[in-house]
Amino acid sequence: MKTKLTYSICIFFVMSFILPGCKKSSPVLIPVKVPAINTISPTSGIAGTVVTISGANFSATAADNTVKFNGTDATVTSATAGKLTVTAPAAASTGAITVTTAGGTATGPVFTYLLAPTIATISPVSAKAGTAITITGTNFDATAANNTVKFNGVAAAITSATTTKLVVTAPAAATSGAVTVATSGGTATGPVFTFIVAPTITAINPTSAAEGASVTITGTDFDAVAANNTVKFNGTTASVTTANTTQLVVKVPTGGSSGNVTVTTVGGTSNGIAFTYTATGPTVYVLGSDTRSGYGWWKNSSFTAIPSCTSAYAMVGSGTDIYIAGPTTANVPTYWKNGTAVQLSSQTGYTFSIVVSGTDVYCLGQINGTYYVWKNGTATQLTTTTVTNIGGSGTSNYLNNALAVSNGDTYVAGARYLGTSTILKATYWKNGTPIDITDGIHSGNAQATAICVSGGAIYIAGFEEIRDPASGGIINKAPRLWKNGISIPLTTPGNSLFNSVSSILVSGGDVYVGGQYNGAGAVWKNGTMLTPSAYAVAENVSSLFLYNNTDLYIGGASSSSGENGYWKNGDFVEMDPGCTILGPGCARTSANQVISLYVK
Numbered sequence: 001m002k003t004k005l006t007y008s009i010c011i012f013f014v015m016s017f018i019l020p021g022c023k024k025s026s027p028v029l030i031p032v033k034v035p036a037i038n039t040i041s042p043t044s045g046i047a048g049t050v051v052t053i054s055g056a057n058f059s060a061t062a063a064d065n066t067v068k069f070n071g072t073d074a075t076v077t078s079a080t081a082g083k084l085t086v087t088a089p090a091a092a093s094t095g096a097i098t099v100t101t102a103g104g105t106a107t108g109p110v111f112t113y114l115l116a117p118t119i120a121t122i123s124p125v126s127a128k129a130g131t132a133i134t135i136t137g138t139n140f141d142a143t144a145a146n147n148t149v150k151f152n153g154v155a156a157a158i159t160s161a162t163t164t165k166l167v168v169t170a171p172a173a174a175t176s177g178a179v180t181v182a183t184s185g186g187t188a189t190g191p192v193f194t195f196i197v198a199p200t201i202t203a204i205n206p207t208s209a210a211e212g213a214s215v216t217i218t219g220t221d222f223d224a225v226a227a228n229n230t231v232k233f234n235g236t237t238a239s240v241t242t243a244n245t246t247q248l249v250v251k252v253p254t255g256g257s258s259g260n261v262t263v264t265t266v267g268g269t270s271n272g273i274a275f276t277y278t279a280t281g282p283t284v285y286v287l288g289s290d291t292r293s294g295y296g297w298w299k300n301s302s303f304t305a306i307p308s309c310t311s312a313y314a315m316v317g318s319g320t321d322i323y324i325a326g327p328t329t330a331n332v333p334t335y336w337k338n339g340t341a342v343q344l345s346s347q348t349g350y351t352f353s354i355v356v357s358g359t360d361v362y363c364l365g366q367i368n369g370t371y372y373v374w375k376n377g378t379a380t381q382l383t384t385t386t387v388t389n390i391g392g393s394g395t396s397n398y399l400n401n402a403l404a405v406s407n408g409d410t411y412v413a414g415a416r417y418l419g420t421s422t423i424l425k426a427t428y429w430k431n432g433t434p435i436d437i438t439d440g441i442h443s444g445n446a447q448a449t450a451i452c453v454s455g456g457a458i459y460i461a462g463f464e465e466i467r468d469p470a471s472g473g474i475i476n477k478a479p480r481l482w483k484n485g486i487s488i489p490l491t492t493p494g495n496s497l498f499n500s501v502s503s504i505l506v507s508g509g510d511v512y513v514g515g516q517y518n519g520a521g522a523v524w525k526n527g528t529m530l531t532p533s534a535y536a537v538a539e540n541v542s543s544l545f546l547y548n549n550t551d552l553y554i555g556g557a558s559s560s561s562g563e564n565g566y567w568k569n570g571d572f573v574e575m576d577p578g579c580t581i582l583g584p585g586c587a588r589t590s591a592n593q594v595i596s597l598y599v600k
Contacts, residue, residue: 120136139183222243222263233261402450418440450501505544
């Protein structure tokens with residue numbers, strides 16, 4: 001029994017030591033290390049940039065890494081323990097990059113978001129190549145070389161740069177178009193820049209002329225503002241009267257010489273085209289109206305307005321002095337000498353024809369319906385026993401030859417009624433006394449509208465209505481020339497009710513008459529109508545002048561072009577050459593407003 005007890009005690013002690021050693025052991029915990037960021041590459045970029053993060057203790061499983069750009073989650077595309085590849089998120093902003101794993105969070109360097117540039121202004125917006133251009137905006141690169149500036153696709157040199165301003169040079173090879181600025185942040189498109197290029201002359205017309213003549217220059221890249229074009233004739237500056245980008249009208253400058261014509265603008269100087277100076281011709285004065293300035297006169301195409309003249313009827317020259325008759329704003333008989341008004345009466349009336357003989361000035365006009373001739377301001381009334389008509393139907397306001405003076409005697413062309421009838425007799429008044437040249441019985445109405453005294457003979461032009469013997473109706477308004485009262489028919493291609501006579505000129509043995517045939521301009525020489533087409537584009541041949549007994553000047557207007565002008569020996573000369581559209585430098589005058597001319 002003692003032996004068992006002893007044995008049991010022994011077993012108890014043995015088990016006491018053995019059993020504890022037979023218990024199951026606890027697990028061993030391995031610590032996870034905190035990630036570390038050493039570098040990021042690149043350190044700046046736009047949203048969507050692929051960024052490589054180098055460091056340690058990253059999870060090799062991409063999804064177990066949380067990468068943030070200034071607090072915004074980024075997509076991890078690949079991962080190892082030492083490198084993560086991520087995409088810069090679109091919604092983030094500049095700030096530190098962080099990487100979070102099971103071991104903790106690491107904060108790395110700052111990643112800078114690059115923003116696309118914007119262009120606010122360019123200055124100037126137009127210039128020639130080589131000009132310094134300032135571009136203002138935002139998000140430019142402060143390093144000049146990191147900006148790419150293009151003018152319509154052609155790169156420009158950048159001379160200075162800040163984040164809000166670039167200074168560049170307009171490239172020579174570029175053309176007009178938009179300016180762009182590109183940085184690593186993107187590309188901005190700005191306003192259009194217009195390159196100003198040197199003008200080119202393709203033609204000048206005419207290529208030879210005298211001083212003061214108008215010359216039309218055609219080409220490209222002229223300045224539409226006349227003052228911004230400098231035109232030179234062999235180095236002498238000319239006056240530019242009208243301008244657009246393809247045409248200039250200039251005056252041949254005084255003192256210039258034959259040589260090349262050039263045009264200079266801010267874009268440079270054009271090629272040259274040869275021009276030849278010719279001898280200065282006569283001075284041509286033309287009376288009419290300018291749609292911009294009213295009535296007045298041209299002197300070699302340079303217009304002088306008479307503001308107080310409401311309608312010009314006649315003009316005569318004496319030396320370099322110009323005398324004009326017509327109604328005035330004051331409604332009193334007045335004439336103008338070189339644009340200065342000379343009042344003849346304080347009563348209501350006006351003048352409509354004028355002659356200068358020596359130092360004497362004669363005017364024909366009316367006061368309250370009564371006709372007068374003034375000599376140096378002293379009035380003589382025309383003797384009338386019936387109603388008198390001066391400047392009748394068809395002559396309109398073309399009354400340049402309604403008055404003539406010879407040896408101190410005055411002659412007036414007109415008409416008066418036969419007794420109490422309604423038939424007009426062609427009549428002229430000598431020193432106020434009427435002399436009839438038709439009887440008012442053997443035809444219809446007749447009227448004298450122009451008169452000239454030469455070599456002691458009295459020449460009168462006008463018209464006479466011809467009636468049909470059977471019906472008594474008027475079949476022709478026949479132009480007529482009377483010499484000392486004897487009727488001389490003026491030939492026409494046929495009958496017409498739209499004939500009239502406005503002007504007369506006698507030189508030696510030749511008699512010229514101007515007016516209308518069938519509603520178009522016509523000229524007769526010694527009773528024969530000149531080639532009908534020669535002056536048919538005129539609405540009326542209103543004035544005739546023979547210069548040096550060789551050059552025939554005829555006043556009228558080209559109804560086809562609507563331009564004021566005159567004919568010299570049959571060739572039409574426009575008062576505003578090259579003028580087609582009404583504007584500050586272009587009168588675009590009406591076709592019926594050339595009234596008289598004088599050549600000196």
